[in-house]
Amino acid sequence: MGENDRDSFRHRRREMVERQLRRRGVADERVLEAMGLVPRELFMPKTRRRVAYADGPAAIGCGQTISQPYIVALMSELISPRPGKRVLEIGSGSGYQAAVLAACGCVVYSVETVPRLHRLARSNLERAGLLKNVHLRHGNGYAGWPAEAPFDAALLTCAPPEIPGAILEQVRTGGVVVGPRGRGGLQDLVRIRITSEGPEEEYITGVLFVPMVDNPSD
DSSP, rough: HHHHHHHHHHHHHHHHIIIGGGTTTTOOOOHHHHHSSSGGGGOOOOOGGGGSSSHHHEEETTEEEEEHHHHHHHHHHTTTTTTTOOEEEOTTTTTHHHHHHTTTTTTTEEEESSSSHHHHHHHHOOOOOOOOGGGESSSSSGOOGGGGGOOOEEEEEEBBBOHHHHHHHTTEEEEEEEEOOSSSSSSEEEEEEEEEEEEEEEEEEEEEEOOSSOOOOO
């Protein structure tokens, strides 16, 4: 990638932050700064990099997608990312959501069910210089990552019919779980606060994510 290409992508990132994120109400400066710094094009297939900053999702292979920039920023903002915050991510994909959280200073524990994407996320995060703050595992997202629990927050980038109980149980009291929920069609993006009295759910907006798979691929 030449210097002209890098300059062009930097310009597009700045436009994305201003036009797609701020104008839609994303206000967390830490999230906006991370979205302006993380090179989204590195997390896209080479043939799709020209649309890296388009206002929509894009295919990354294996029947999966990289989410629309606004949704990545919104979900990041909903967990209030801060340096040192331990976040469980279900669905590494190409690694972009984890990269944004890592750029916010979070320590991310990301589980991916598709081996090819698990490897791709590692490669992309390494190229972006953000692998240090991200731990990756190939496995069943429905099980979470119990060995590393409790987490301060959890974020799902794929849609189960219901948010798995195992994930709720791995988030500490006072933490939050953010993710889509539903079977096919338009899903509900929800934020669930883990309280001493039990989970408290808040509807955020309608979204469309790939379904969550209940077993890891070989």
